Amino acid sequence: MTVTDMPEDLIYRLRKRAEIRRQIATRKSVQENKPDRIADLLEEAANEIDRLNAVIIIIYGDNMSIWFTSDTHFHHENIIDYCRRPFAHAYEMNNEMIRRWNEVVKPEDTVYHLGDFAMGPKTLIHPTREKLNGKIILVLGNHDRNTNTMLAAGFDRVYDDVIKTLDSHTLYMRHKPELDTSKWHGCEYHLHGHVHEHYTRHGNAINVGVDVWNFTPQRLEALLSSSPTPTQE
Numbered sequence: 001m002t003v004t005d006m007p008e009d010l011i012y013r014l015r016k017r018a019e020i021r022r023q024i025a026t027r028k029s030v031q032e033n034k035p036d037r038i039a040d041l042l043e044e045a046a047n048e049i050d051r052l053n054a055v056i057i058i059i060y061g062d063n064m065s066i067w068f069t070s071d072t073h074f075h076h077e078n079i080i081d082y083c084r085r086p087f088a089h090a091y092e093m094n095n096e097m098i099r100r101w102n103e104v105v106k107p108e109d110t111v112y113h114l115g116d117f118a119m120g121p122k123t124l125i126h127p128t129r130e131k132l133n134g135k136i137i138l139v140l141g142n143h144d145r146n147t148n149t150m151l152a153a154g155f156d157r158v159y160d161d162v163i164k165t166l167d168s169h170t171l172y173m174r175h176k177p178e179l180d181t182s183k184w185h186g187c188e189y190h191l192h193g194h195v196h197e198h199y200t201r202h203g204n205a206i207n208v209g210v211d212v213w214n215f216t217p218q219r220l221e222a223l224l225s226s227s228p229t230p231t232q233e
Helices: 006-023 037-060 090-104 122-130 147-152 220-224
Strands: 066-069 110-113 135-139 157-159 161-166 169-174 189-192 205-207
Touching (some): 006 161, 147 157, 169 220
Parallel strands (some): 110 135
């Protein structure tokens, strides 16, 4: 276990349990529209673990880098035309995205992939993942296979969404954009994919998809320094 492995998994489970408790209609607190104290405690515990984990990394250091990307769509021939990608065919696209990935991501690094990793037969997923450096935490997209399939294909963690503190910033991550800031679980920034080339940034909602980031995973500082897409301001 490292300081970033188990805490992240525990944080996710605590927040999901709090969310489930708040949605059970038979609970008295839900029926009376009152706060659920146990759900609140679960949420507080998750926030404290997240905060302490960030402090540990600051104090003791971390020899890995963290990267973000989304919507690689490996093996998807039609995505080249749909999104006007600068490749002749999927074989060229796959090789070039793998090359650019491994050019920046080291084996000890962690990549948050926010969904739609690959298209086509599921037998292609594992060989493609094996060519990519780093630990990959996958946030499921609408074109991804189920959790068990993606774990079997070599992904280190698979989630529906993730809340994380990094460099003193709180991040809410999921595949499809959620532009209602009240649904960001109190986070400062929302990282997402799904929209491909349509915009880079809408306020503090940032598209990490490869189509607007030169088909290369990005560090958080690059994402946060991006400018809003003019048509979205």
